Amino acid sequence: MNLKELVTGKKGDKQFLLGNEAAVRGVIEAGLSVAATYPGTPSSEIGNILSFLAKDANIYFEFSTNEKVAMEVAATAAASGLRSFTFMKHVGMNVASDSFMTTAYTGVRGGMVILIADDPSIFSSQNEQDSRHYGHLANLPVLEPSSCQEIKDMVKYGFELSEKVQLPVIVRTTTRVSHMRGIVEFGDVEDNSSNGETHWKKGTFKKNPAQFVPVPAFAQQMHIDLLEKMDEVKSISNKSDLNKQTNDAGSKIGAIASSSAFNYVHDVVNVNNLDIDVFKVGLSNPTPDKKLVEFLKDLDEVFVVEEVDPILEKEVLIVIAQNNLNVKVHGKLDGTFPMYHEFNPNIVKDGFNKYLHFYEKEEPKLTDSLKKLISEIPNRAPVLCSGCPHRAMYYGINKAAEELGIPSEDMVFASDIGCYTLGINPPYNAADYLLSMGSSVGDGCGFSVATDQHVVSFIGDSTFFHSGVSPLINAVHNKQNFVLTVLDNRITAMTGGQPNPGIPVDGMGDEAPEISIRKLANAAGVKFVRVVNPLNLEQVIKTYKEALEFDGVAVIIAKSPCTLIKGFPKRPTVQFDERKCNQCKKCSHELACPAISFKDNKIVLDGAMCNGCNICVQVCKYGALSAGR
């Protein structure tokens, strides 16, 4: 599909969309004016598509420096009467949460939707927290789509609900929902034409400190107002078609499910012809208690099927207790379903089977030859791409420490979120501690206070702008002592190559001021700031040696583009002369470039994979590797 059809598509058109594409169509149908995000999988595609379509769709779009800023951009746009949208991955919501919590108090004038994409099973994150808690924590409505059509429809409905009750609305997806594909029927598109010189519509902020300035005197009333608004949402939830019985078997056994877990329940019940009534929860906070009572009152047992935390299950238990129902609940709390990781039809089927005994569970039978084959499949750890500039920095710091005679146990590497987390792998072994976006700098502060070891932090350019600046200021002010490496690969690489404030292009592809990391470090008072070319190993090692001997905060900015940047020029492949190679294996064991491997225990170079960074040429002392032409 041509992505522009997300803008031009008419009511009744049907398209086979990715969940994240359906979310974009949802905001376009809703007449969105302002969108902001910090990229994070599994929500990244939404930003990439909005970046491409923003002008056609009359939307202002930005990749903000972090999720908290994105939340603030969206909240103020909604306070100015515009429809606004912010979206992020689950851990991004932790960053946004400070402003998010108070947005619930101030409320909105234009509709505001916050899409949070959870990552059950931790495919590309540092934890698998359940973002539905944020709905309960802040007292905000939560919508949980389970199909592409529902994503589109619920995002659109989220704006209507938001405007009706004057509260931001959360749409919670999971990896499986964000990345599934399905047919989506388009609806009408609301007019959001520009009313001025910008390509997006401008709103007006009407002052009302009692609504928008939560000083204690106002905030106390705001909390009461919020609870009243949520009472209204509760009655909406109890009438909404988003919460409904989807299978009526007239059974004494039921299942209640939401999000992708609902899909597995639906399939398992239908494929196995199970005598189970099914209730689907789409608007899950506030809980549709009256509807649940109607569903539960004739049941003896109910399964509650949801991914990650037993949030719905606890709500069901409250409903049962408050209404004196006699229904046994099977869910995560009694061990019917696991407390962790994403579900699949087999997990749901096995959970049902613990009580219904509708099939004999057979252990998979593997032939001896299949078992042998499985045992021989090599594990392939994720690696830095061939030609990645980060590789040289890891090589360089290890060499510098070695040349200064610093034992590896005296080196502490604080890592961060990005491709450079891969520095954990051998031969680099350059990630000892990691908490969150930007934490490498704060961790550097902590380790430098707590130990006398040599501390080296690694952070990317985008992550530095996200949340590395404040801890750097902290480090200088508190006279701490560590080396911060900013791996400036000119892009936000891990999430697919989005721009950041360090490059002269904004989220809509327009020219934009480039923010200098070097000047920021200087302005923070860092006395040792060096910009190096990571592909020049001699310079890297020399600079690291100086930095390790410097007393104070030393910042090294390693500036070289990620090889995956669109349009990255193909550099000539290095030449390998087998006759000069003495098989010392230094190039392979110390660099671990995927283009260099062994065949019959001898070094081979895969020319198709080589990105011509020439780092291996500098490592080979025998001239067996030479720069290509």
Ligand code: SF4
């Ligand atoms: S995507 Fe870019 S930055 Fe990330 S490992 Fe590959 S080359 Fe390095």
Ligand code: SF4
């Ligand atoms: S570093 Fe040079 S000599 Fe040693 S194995 Fe590699 S190519 Fe051969």
Ligand code: SF4
């Ligand atoms: S083979 Fe050498 S030049 Fe080619 S990408 Fe790997 S390290 Fe760089």
